[in-house]
Amino acid sequence: MYRIYVYDGNYIALLSLILELIKRNIKPDNIKMDDYEASLFDEVINLQVDLDMDILKKMKKSFGSYAINAMYYVYLSEEDNKELLLYYFFLNALKYHKDITFRRDLKCVSEVLRISQYVMHEGHRMKGFLRFKELENKVLYAEMEPTNDVIMLVSHHFQKRLKNEYFIIKDVKRRILSIYDKKKFVIVPENSFILDTDVLSDEEREMEELWKIFYRTIGIVERKNDRCRMNFMPKKYWKHMLEVEDEL
Amino acid sequence: MDMNLQEKLKILADSAKYDASCSSSGSKRSNKDGIGNAAESGICHSFASDGRCISLLKILLTNACIYDCKYCLNRKSNNIKRAMFTPEEVCQITINFYRRNYIEGLFLSSGIIKSPDYTMEQLIKTIELLRNKYHFNGYIHAKAIPGASDSLLKRLGSLVDRLSANVELPTENGLKLLAPNKESKKVNEIMNYVKNNQSRKYAPAGQSTQMIIGATKERDLDIMSKSSSLYDKYKLKRVFYSAYVPVNKDSMLPSLVRPPLTRENRLYQADWLLRFYNFKVSDLLNDDNPNFNILVDPKTDWALRHLKEFPKEINKCSYYDLLKIPGIGVKSAKRIITSRRNFTIHMEDLKRLGVVMKRAKYFILCDGKYFANSSVFKKNFIEANLVLEEKDMSIVNREQLRLF
Numbered sequence: 001m002y003r004i005y006v007y008d009g010n011y012i013a014l015l016s017l018i019l020e021l022i023k024r025n026i027k028p029d030n031i032k033m034d035d036y037e038a039s040l041f042d043e044v045i046n047l048q049v050d051l052d053m054d055i056l057k058k059m060k061k062s063f064g065s066y067a068i069n070a071m072y073y074v075y076l077s078e079e080d081n082k083e084l085l086l087y088y089f090f091l092n093a094l095k096y097h098k099d100i101t102f103r104r105d106l107k108c109v110s111e112v113l114r115i116s117q118y119v120m121h122e123g124h125r126m127k128g129f130l131r132f133k134e135l136e137n138k139v140l141y142a143e144m145e146p147t148n149d150v151i152m153l154v155s156h157h158f159q160k161r162l163k164n165e166y167f168i169i170k171d172v173k174r175r176i177l178s179i180y181d182k183k184k185f186v187i188v189p190e191n192s193f194i195l196d197t198d199v200l201s202d203e204e205r206e207m208e209e210l211w212k213i214f215y216r217t218i219g220i221v222e223r224k225n226d227r228c229r230m231n232f233m234p235k236k237y238w239k240h241m242l243e244v245e246d247e248l
Numbered sequence: 249m250d251m252n253l254q255e256k257l258k259i260l261a262d263s264a265k266y267d268a269s270c271s272s273s274g275s276k277r278s279n280k281d282g283i284g285n286a287a288e289s290g291i292c293h294s295f296a297s298d299g300r301c302i303s304l305l306k307i308l309l310t311n312a313c314i315y316d317c318k319y320c321l322n323r324k325s326n327n328i329k330r331a332m333f334t335p336e337e338v339c340q341i342t343i344n345f346y347r348r349n350y351i352e353g354l355f356l357s358s359g360i361i362k363s364p365d366y367t368m369e370q371l372i373k374t375i376e377l378l379r380n381k382y383h384f385n386g387y388i389h390a391k392a393i394p395g396a397s398d399s400l401l402k403r404l405g406s407l408v409d410r411l412s413a414n415v416e417l418p419t420e421n422g423l424k425l426l427a428p429n430k431e432s433k434k435v436n437e438i439m440n441y442v443k444n445n446q447s448r449k450y451a452p453a454g455q456s457t458q459m460i461i462g463a464t465k466e467r468d469l470d471i472m473s474k475s476s477s478l479y480d481k482y483k484l485k486r487v488f489y490s491a492y493v494p495v496n497k498d499s500m501l502p503s504l505v506r507p508p509l510t511r512e513n514r515l516y517q518a519d520w521l522l523r524f525y526n527f528k529v530s531d532l533l534n535d536d537n538p539n540f541n542i543l544v545d546p547k548t549d550w551a552l553r554h555l556k557e558f559p560k561e562i563n564k565c566s567y568y569d570l571l572k573i574p575g576i577g578v579k580s581a582k583r584i585i586t587s588r589r590n591f592t593i594h595m596e597d598l599k600r601l602g603v604v605m606k607r608a609k610y611f612i613l614c615d616g617k618y619f620a621n622s623s624v625f626k627k628n629f630i631e632a633n634l635v636l637e638e639k640d641m642s643i644v645n646r647e648q649l650r651l652f
Binding site (some may be wrong): 105 | 253256257262265266279281282283284285289291292293294296297298299300301302303305306339344347348349350352355358384459470491493507508509541583586587590591594595600601606
C-alpha cells in the first residue's frame with residue numbers, strides 16, 4: 001500500500017501538513033489534494049493538523065526569502081508530484097537553512113528552482129500577453145489559459161498598473177475569476193459571479209482593429225522569422241491574443 | 249488631406265519600424281493616481297512576424313522630413329504618402345492600447361519638420377499632454393532631435409523614461425556619404441547632455457543608440473570600436489545594431505538580397521561580451537582579423553584561438569575565467585561560484601547549473617575529468633563539431649551560410 005496524505009488545497013495547510021509529517025518522522029509515499037483520484041493501492045490518510053499561521057514567517061527567517069518564494073511558485077505549478085517535492089525540499093531546508101538554494105547537487109533543490117523559474121517566467125509572460133476587452137460598462141475583461149496557476153501574480157501586477165479601472169481576469173481552465181473593484185481584487189469561482197461579456201463598448205472594435213493594423217505593420221517582411229516568433233510567444237497563448245488568433 | 253486614424257497609424261508605424269530599440273526596462277516609475285507604471289524588468293507584449301519583441305507603440309509623429317538621408321524610407325526625395333498625428337490622437341491610441349494591455353508604453357520619434365527645435369517642441373507637446381492631461385505613468389522612449397537646443401532637451405528628458413539619439417552609421421565618413429544633413433557632432437552633444445543630466449527624474453532608464461549595419465563599408469572592428477567608445481564616453485545602456493534593409497535604390501547603397509542578419513547577430517553577441525563578460529574589442533578583433541567568424545560565435549572563436557588557456561577546471565578557476573568558457577553565461581558562472589562553496593561540482597551537475605554542455609564540454613575539466621578521451625582536445629576536432637552544432641541552431645544562419 002502507498003500512504004498518501006491529503007490536504008484541502010490551501011498552501012498554509014500544505015506547509016502545516018509537511019511540517020507535522022517531519023515532526024512525527026513520517027515519510028509519506030505522496031501528498032495530494034483531497035479531491036485526487038485514489039488508486040486501488042492507495043491508503044488515503046487525512047491527518048488532522050492545526051493550521052500554523054506563522055509558518056511562512058518562521059520559514060522565511062530560517063530558509064530565506066528566495067527559498068520560500070521558490071516553494072510558493074512550485075505550489076502554483078502543475079507539476080505532478082509537487083507536494084512531495086516540497087516535502088523533500090522542506091526536509092533539506094531544515095538541515096541547510098539559508099544555504100539550501102545553493103545545494104543544486106540535491107535533486108529536490110534543483111527541481112524546485114527549475115519549476116519555480118518556469119512558473120515565474122509564465123507569470124511574467126502573462127503580464128505581457130494578457131489582452132483586455134472593454135465591456136459596455138467600461139469594465140476591462142480578459143480571458144487566459146496559462147499552464148500554471150498564475151492568476152494571483154498577474155492580478156497583483158494589474159492592480160498597481162490599472163488601479164483606477166475595474167477589471168476581471170478569467171482563468172478559463174481553472175474556472176476562476178479575479179475581480180478588481182478599484183480597491184482590491186478577490187479570486188472567486190467562475191459560477192459565483194454573473195458576467196455578461198458579449199456587450200462591448202462602442203470603441204472596442206475600433207481599437208482592436210487599430211491594434212491589428214499596428215501588429216501587421218510593425219514586422220519587417222525581409223526579416224520574417226516564424227521560428228523565432230514562436231520561441232518567444234508559444235502557440236498555446238495565441239488563442240486569447242487578438243493579433244495572432246487568425247493565424248492559428 | 250483628411251486621413252482616417254487607421255491609415256495614419258499604418259503609415260507612421262511603417263516608417264518607425266526600422267528602429268531596433270523596443271526595450272521597456274530600467275525604469276521604476278510608479279502609478280501616481282493615474283494610469284500605468286513601469287516594470288523594471290521590462291515586458292514584451294507580443295512578437296512580430298520577424299520575431300522581434302513588441303513592447304512599445306512605436307510610431308513617428310510625422311514621416312514628413314526636410315532631410316534626405318539615402319538609407320531612410322522617409323527621405324525628402326521619396327515619393328511616399330506623408331501623415332502626421334495630432335498630439336491628441338497619439339494620446340488616444342496610447343491610452344486605449346495601454347488599458348487593453350497591448351503595450352508597455354510609447355516610443356515616439358519623428359521626421360524633421362521645419363527645424364530641429366520645432367520638431368522637438370511637437371514631441372514635447374504630445375508627451376506633456378500624455379503625462380499631464382491623461383496622467384500616463386507608463387514607459388516612454390523619445391528620440392531627441394540632433395541640433396535641438398539644450399532647454400528643449402531638458403524638458404523632454406524630464407518627461408520620458410529613455411531619451412536617445414541614433415548615431416546611424418559607425419563612422420563619420422559613412423554619415424557624410426549617406427546622411428549629408430546629419431552631423432555626428434550634434435548626436436554626440438545630445439548623448440553628452442543626457443549623460444550629464446541623467447537621474448531618477450531625468451531619463452531614468454538612460455539612453456541608447458542605433459547603428460545601421462551593412463549599408464556602408466565599415467568592418468566589424470570599426471563597429472565594435474565605435475560601440476566600445478560610446479559605452480565608455482556616454483554610459484549608454486545599449487547600442488542597437490540594425491541589419492540594413494534596402495528600402496531605397498541609390499547608386500551609393502549596396503543592393504542586398506537579404507539583410508545581413510547573421511552579422512547583426514554576431515555583433516550583438518560581441519556587444520554582450522563587452523558589457524558583461526569583461527572582454528575588450530582587442531581580444532576579439534584586430535587589423536589582421538577585422539571581421540567576426542560567421543561560422544561560430546565570437547566567444548567560441550576566441551576560445552579556439554586561445555586553446556592553450558583551456559581546459560579550465562570548473563571547481564577552481566576564477567569567475568572571470570568561467571565567463572570565458574563557451575556555453576557558460578553570467579548566470580551559470582554565478583551559480584557555479586555559489587555552488588562550489590557548498591559541494592564539489594561533478595560533470596552531471598553542470599546541466600542543472602544552466603551550463604550549455606554541448607558547447608562547454610570541450611573546454612572544461614570537472615573534478616579533474618575531461619568529458620572524453622583527451623586525444624580529442626584538438627582545435628580542428630572541436631571547431632568542426634561546434635560549427636555543426638551552430639548550423640543546427642538556426643534556419644536563418646543556414647540560409648546565410650549557403651551564400652558563402
